Amino acid sequence: MNFPRLSRRALLRSSAVILAGAALPAWHEAEAADRPAPTTPLSANDRPGILLVGCGGMGSHDLSLAAKFGDVVGLCDLDQTRLAKAASLYPKARTFADFREAMHAPGTHVVINGTPDHWHTLVNLAAVRAGLDIYSEKPLTLTIDEGKRLVKAVRAGKRVLQTGSQQRSDKRFRLACELVRNGRIGRLRHVLTSLPSGQHGGPFASSPVPAGLDWDRWQGQTPTVDYVTQRCHGSFRYWWDYSAGTLTDWGAHHNDIALWGMGLEDSGPVSTHAEALLAPIPGGFSFPSTYRVEYAYANGVTHTCQTVVTEGPAGNVITEPPLPGQMANGVKFTGTDGWIFVSRLKIEASDPEILREPLVRRTVNLAASDNHMGNFFGCIRSRRDPVAHVGIGHRSVSVCHIGAIALRLGRPLKWNPAREEFTGDAEANRWLARAQRAPYDYAHVA
Numbered sequence: 001m002n003f004p005r006l007s008r009r010a011l012l013r014s015s016a017v018i019l020a021g022a023a024l025p026a027w028h029e030a031e032a033a034d035r036p037a038p039t040t041p042l043s044a045n046d047r048p049g050i051l052l053v054g055c056g057g058m059g060s061h062d063l064s065l066a067a068k069f070g071d072v073v074g075l076c077d078l079d080q081t082r083l084a085k086a087a088s089l090y091p092k093a094r095t096f097a098d099f100r101e102a103m104h105a106p107g108t109h110v111v112i113n114g115t116p117d118h119w120h121t122l123v124n125l126a127a128v129r130a131g132l133d134i135y136s137e138k139p140l141t142l143t144i145d146e147g148k149r150l151v152k153a154v155r156a157g158k159r160v161l162q163t164g165s166q167q168r169s170d171k172r173f174r175l176a177c178e179l180v181r182n183g184r185i186g187r188l189r190h191v192l193t194s195l196p197s198g199q200h201g202g203p204f205a206s207s208p209v210p211a212g213l214d215w216d217r218w219q220g221q222t223p224t225v226d227y228v229t230q231r232c233h234g235s236f237r238y239w240w241d242y243s244a245g246t247l248t249d250w251g252a253h254h255n256d257i258a259l260w261g262m263g264l265e266d267s268g269p270v271s272t273h274a275e276a277l278l279a280p281i282p283g284g285f286s287f288p289s290t291y292r293v294e295y296a297y298a299n300g301v302t303h304t305c306q307t308v309v310t311e312g313p314a315g316n317v318i319t320e321p322p323l324p325g326q327m328a329n330g331v332k333f334t335g336t337d338g339w340i341f342v343s344r345l346k347i348e349a350s351d352p353e354i355l356r357e358p359l360v361r362r363t364v365n366l367a368a369s370d371n372h373m374g375n376f377f378g379c380i381r382s383r384r385d386p387v388a389h390v391g392i393g394h395r396s397v398s399v400c401h402i403g404a405i406a407l408r409l410g411r412p413l414k415w416n417p418a419r420e421e422f423t424g425d426a427e428a429n430r431w432l433a434r435a436q437r438a439p440y441d442y443a444h445v446a
């Protein structure tokens with residue numbers, strides 16, 4: 001499958017369009033200033049007990065934010081080194097190797113789930129069964145089947161679940177989506193989600209399992225293999241077994257914004273096709289580092305999700321930094337009357353007036369949160385849905401999973417967003433779930 005490539009000249013030409021400043025418009029800042037501050041404890045007794053499962057980089061960061069709103073009562077990790085490091089920061093918390101035991105410790109109300117993707121769902125299902133509220137890192141699931149089960153369980157158990165898609169609580173992304181949803185760029189035609197490229201490397205040799213790490217349990221539901229450092233902490237995301245590269249890692253963020261801007265948060269695309277731009281090295285990271293996925297939606301909008309790619313001197317594909325004018329890691333909405341590009345660093349438009357003009361008459365008002373963790377703790381009290389509730393987390397990562405399945409199969413697929421299955425394609429539908437290795441299957445948390 002061939003996709004059109006932009007030449008260097010075309011890229012430079014496209015950079016000549018008018019760019020607005022990176023700062024947020026004053027009218028939008030004033031609106032944010034009017035909103036109440038994120039929730040703070042009402043009293044010394046209004047501090048939920050927090051358990052962190054997965055004391056790695058992101059889990060530890062999330063916990064430092066959550067600790068403003070509650071008390072850290074438990075820490076859980078299957079790597080004793082990481083558990084000990086976390087315990088040194090929170091000496092009053094109890095420590096656990098098995099999250100099922102940790103969740104039933106007295107005084108535990110909230111779980112922060114910072115495990116790798118292939119453990120998210122079982123930890124979240126166990127938390128629902130233990131009657132706890134959940135802040136779960138994105139991508140919410142490993143498979144679409146996991147997402148369907150999780151949505152059902154969270155709703156039936158009346159739990160609050162916030163997905164760790166913090167761009168939902170970022171003023172820039174909300175502004176972009178609000179403008180698009182209210183017709184500021186005319187009729188929406190195309191969405192481009194540009195993601196960082198992944199790791200390309202290998203082959204990797206196995207080595208002895210580090211002391212204190214329960215490697216069998218770390219692998220959980222996935223097929224068992226010898227220990228390889230690059231499969232474990234941090235870089236697990238570049239392997240099919242545990243994740244789907246940057247397509248689910250960053251895609252869970254930017255494709256979430258794409259759905260938000262399109263107003264299709266409880267739906268999804270109707271067709272997709274995908275292509276890897278660089279084949280993985282046998283014995284190395286198994287998910288392609290660079291790829292391009294195309295989607296079409298029932299309302300006629302098309303969506304390209306691609307790694308930030310430029311052409312090297314010999315025509316070979318190289319990755320970041322992008323050429324001037326090329327859209328860096330972020331989301332670009334293009335409509336009949338202009339475009340808006342938004343990233344974690346800036347918001348730009350084809351005409352500065354698109355951003356400058358206040359949105360006076362709105363038909364769509366998006367849920368406003370300026371503090372993702374604060375929004376979660378506020379919802380624990382109000383029992384309302386947080387800004388990135390379980391349904392949103394599931395549908396956003398479903399877009400990524402659908403693209404990943406198309407990448408795996410290498411042919412166009414039709415998706416039915418109401419039934420949440422591929423149309424007329426039994427092989428693709430088999431990838432909605434994955435075989436789970438016992439004893440780390442759903443029965444593990446039943």
Ligand SMILES: NC(=O)c1ccc[n+]([C@@H]2O[C@H](COP(=O)([O-])OP(=O)(O)OC[C@H]3O[C@@H](n4cnc5c(N)ncnc54)[C@H](O)[C@@H]3O)[C@@H](O)[C@H]2O)c1
Pocket residue numbers: 053054055056057058059076077078079082097099114115116117119137138139164165166217218220232233234235249
């Ligand atoms: N929201 C964001 O911007 C953002 C940024 C980075 C990472 N993340 C997400 O956070 C998650 C963790 O990423 P990371 O980079 O911190 O990974 P990491 O590998 O550094 O940490 C994961 C930790 O979980 C532990 N663990 C694994 N299985 C476990 C289990 N069954 N029980 C208890 N502990 C277990 C590991 O030992 C490890 O300490 C990923 O899903 C990732 O996508 C989100």
